[in-house]
Amino acid sequence: MKSASVAKSKLFQTAAELFYRHGYRATGVDTIAAESGIGKMTLYRYYPSKDDLIVAYLRDSDEVFWSGFEQITAGATTARDKLLVFFKSLQDYATTPACYGCPFLNVATEYPDGNYAGHQVAVAHKQAARERFRALAAEAGAARPEALADALHLLMDGAYMAARLYNGAAGNPAAHLAETARQLIDAHCPAG
Amino acid sequence: MKSASVAKSKLFQTAAELFYRHGYRATGVDTIAAESGIGKMTLYRYYPSKDDLIVAYLRDSDEVFWSGFEQITAGATTARDKLLVFFKSLQDYATTPACYGCPFLNVATEYPDGNYAGHQVAVAHKQAARERFRALAAEAGAARPEALADALHLLMDGAYMAARLYNGAAGNPAAHLAETARQLIDAHCPAG
DNA sequence: ATGATACAATACAGATCTGTATCTTGTCAA
DNA sequence: TTGACAAGATACAGATCTGTATTGTATCAT
Numbered sequence: 518m519k520s521a522s523v524a525k526s527k528l529f530q531t532a533a534e535l536f537y538r539h540g541y542r543a544t545g546v547d548t549i550a551a552e553s554g555i556g557k558m559t560l561y562r563y564y565p566s567k568d569d570l571i572v573a574y575l576r577d578s579d580e581v582f583w584s585g586f587e588q589i590t591a592g593a594t595t596a597r598d599k600l601l602v603f604f605k606s607l608q609d610y611a612t613t614p615a616c617y618g619c620p621f622l623n624v625a626t627e628y629p630d631g632n633y634a635g636h637q638v639a640v641a642h643k644q645a646a647r648e649r650f651r652a653l654a655a656e657a658g659a660a661r662p663e664a665l666a667d668a669l670h671l672l673m674d675g676a677y678m679a680a681r682l683y684n685g686a687a688g689n690p691a692a693h694l695a696e697t698a699r700q701l702i703d704a705h706c707p708a709g
Numbered sequence: 710m711k712s713a714s715v716a717k718s719k720l721f722q723t724a725a726e727l728f729y730r731h732g733y734r735a736t737g738v739d740t741i742a743a744e745s746g747i748g749k750m751t752l753y754r755y756y757p758s759k760d761d762l763i764v765a766y767l768r769d770s771d772e773v774f775w776s777g778f779e780q781i782t783a784g785a786t787t788a789r790d791k792l793l794v795f796f797k798s799l800q801d802y803a804t805t806p807a808c809y810g811c812p813f814l815n816v817a818t819e820y821p822d823g824n825y826a827g828h829q830v831a832v833a834h835k836q837a838a839r840e841r842f843r844a845l846a847a848e849a850g851a852a853r854p855e856a857l858a859d860a861l862h863l864l865m866d867g868a869y870m871a872a873r874l875y876n877g878a879a880g881n882p883a884a885h886l887a888e889t890a891r892q893l894i895d896a897h898c899p900a901g
Numbered sequence: 902a903t904g905a906t907a908c909a910a911t912a913c914a915g916a917t918c919t920g921t922a923t924c925t926t927g928t929c930a931a
Numbered sequence: 932t933t934g935a936c937a938a939g940a941t942a943c944a945g946a947t948c949t950g951t952a953t954t955g956t957a958t959c960a961t
Contacts, residue, residue, distance in 0.1 A: 524908070540732045540819055543947060556909045561950070617821060625874045626818040627732055629809060640874060647882065667882035668889040671867030678866045682817045682832060690839065690859035697860040700896040701889065716938065737918060748939045753920070907958080918947070926939075931932100 525563045533574050535603070537617050539572055539658045541627050552628075567632060571624065575638040578620040586649075596656035599703060600669070604698035611676045612692055619677035622693030646670065658706045665705040672698055717755045721743045725766050729809050733819050733827075735765055765772065767830040770812040774834070778786060788848035789894060792861070793897075796890035799865060803872040803883040810873030814866055838862065850898045857897040864890055 531553035535544040546567055550557040564570040589606045590599040609617050617623075621639035628636050651666035660664045676691040683689040723745035728734040738759055742749040756762040774881050781798045784789040802808050811814075813831035843858035851857045868883040875881040 522907085529797060538821065539733075540821060542732075554909095554910095558910090558951085559908055562907085565950095567949070571841070581934080593780035599747065607830045618818065622870050622874065623818050623869075626815050627734070628734060629730065629873060629876065630768060630883065631876060631878065632747075647880070661949075664885050667885040668892075670870060670882040671886065671889065672863050673867070675863030675865070677872055678814050678817075679863060681821060682835060684815065684821065684823060686823065686832075688836060688839070690862040693856050693859040695864065696728065697863065697893065700860075700893060704892040704896060714937085738920080739918075745941095747905085748941095750940090751938055754937085757920095759919070903961090905958105905960085907956100909954100909956080911953085912957105913952075914950090916948080918945100920944090920946105922934105922943075923941085924939100925941100926937105928935105928937080930935085 521609055522563070524555050524566060525560050527579070528563065529570075529573065531555075532570050533577070536574055537570065537620060537623075540622060541588040542578050548571075548589075570680070571635045572638060575620060575624060575635055575642075579645075580639070582646075595638040597658075597706065600650070600653050600657065600702060601699060604669075604672075605695040607673060608691055608694035611694065612689050614682075616677075616680040617676065617684065618681030622674055622677055623681070636696060644671070644672075646673070654705065655670050657702065659702075660705060665701060667696060668701045668705075672701070712840070714755070716751050719756065720747050720752055721765065721769070722761075723747075724762050728763065728766055729812060729815075733816060738762075749772050753794060762828045767812060767827055767834075767879060771830070771834050771837075774838075786900040788845040789898065790852075792842070792845050792849065793887070793891060796861075796864075797869060797887040800886035803886065804881050805872075806894060808869075808872040808876030809867035809876065811866065814869055816871070830888055835862070835866075838865070846894075846897065849894065851894075852897060852899060857893060860893045860897075861890060864893070 519526075528549065532544070532549045533690045535549060535552065546557065550560050557617050560570075564573065586603060590603055593602045594601040599689040624635040625639045629639070630636060647666050648662060650669045651662045654662035654669075671695065676694045679689050679691045720741065723888045724736070724741045727741060727744065737750060738749065742752050752762075756765065778795060782795055783796045785791040792894075806826040813834045822828060822877045823832070839858050839862050843854045846854035846857040846861075864886065868886045870883050871883045
């Protein structure tokens with residue numbers, strides 16, 4: 518047996534790319550198989566259904582997000598700086614044509630039913646992000662950490678959606694993301 | 710000839726409801742015809758293609774948005790109050806289970822290609838909103854009206870996406886939308 | 902060498918989707 | 932009354948989609 522199967526990882530990477538760029542419903546399993554050069558039966562051996570592949574992609578995106586978050590904020594010493602550097606990094610990404618929005622917001626839009634497995638993964642991811650923001654807000658001295666966390670949550674998702682709307686085009690409001698995050702942090706932290 | 714055709718408006722209202730709740734790709738023309746009780750051929754008489762129906766829905770949503778905007782802000786005397794009252798109203802709506810997000814963000818997510826007609830209507834709508842925010846920000850005395858307009862744009866879209874993600878469920882961060890908008894306005898307007 | 906496994910290729914089943922064709926009914930105007 | 936037209940109903944064409952069945956080939960372990 519090959520180490521973790523090269524076919525499976527090619528399949529996964531192709532699906533991830535297509536899901537992210539073109540959407541979940543717009544990407545068919547035949548396209549994934551053809552684009553990756555892997556047989557369709559091999560796809561169904563590793564992922565019993567398309568929904569399983571979607572969920573696998575979302576779980577991976579969750580890991581990628583958090584490992585990125587840790588890496589980006591590792592250099593910052595204070596909680597306030599961690600938030601600042603994260604939003605600066607998100608701004609840089611969201612104003613790039615490589616950004617097609619947020620995999621979680623995208624899946625929640627395409628599958629609005631809250632019982633859908635992918636939608637639930639999306640909600641769990643956003644709640645985890647909100648909790649992280651809340652903890653950092655508290656550590657940064659925010660008077661009402663939940664309120665600041667909610668504000669940053671709205672801001673983050675607005676930036677992701679701006680990226681999907683204006684993909685590389687001019688007029689992306691995410692250009693002012695980091696500055697806005699800083700203003701909100703300052704407004705919430707008396708010891709700003 | 711009946712006044713503007715009752716069949717056409719029933720068709721439109723049914724399509725609007727289904728597009729908004731379940732999504733564009735998830736809603737088929739057969740479903741629209743069956744749900745409205747109107748024949749499929751009648752649908753294609755008034756809307757030569759599904760895309761035409763989508764664009765018609767988006768144009769109507771644009772009108773509904775702006776007439777709602779005018780109505781809500783009519784009572785406010787200052788530009789600052791107009792912004793405040795709009796975001797308060799949006800917060801109330803976005804924290805309601807009747808809100809399924811934003812028709813324009815939804816279409817941009819499902820059809821990410823910028824050449825798609827519906828996507829272009831969405832971009833035009835958001836640019837118009839941004840311009841309106843900018844004008845009000847300038848009138849309210851913002852030092853950099855574009856920056857405040859961008860910030861409010863991100864905030865508004867974040868709230869819409871929160872509504873689609875947490876539809877009626879607990880933990881919707883849009884609960885702090887109006888407060889956040891006020892903080893940003895205050896941060897940008899020296900005469901706050 | 903031989904059997905098990907991984908994989909490709911292809912065809913297929915059954916559902917669903919957009920859009921068209923056909924036929925009928927009902928209504929209104931002249 | 933008769934002709935024009937709006938609209939319902941139904942069937943259909945052709946494409947596409949998820950998922951399965953089948954067959955053949957190559958590679959690896961024993």
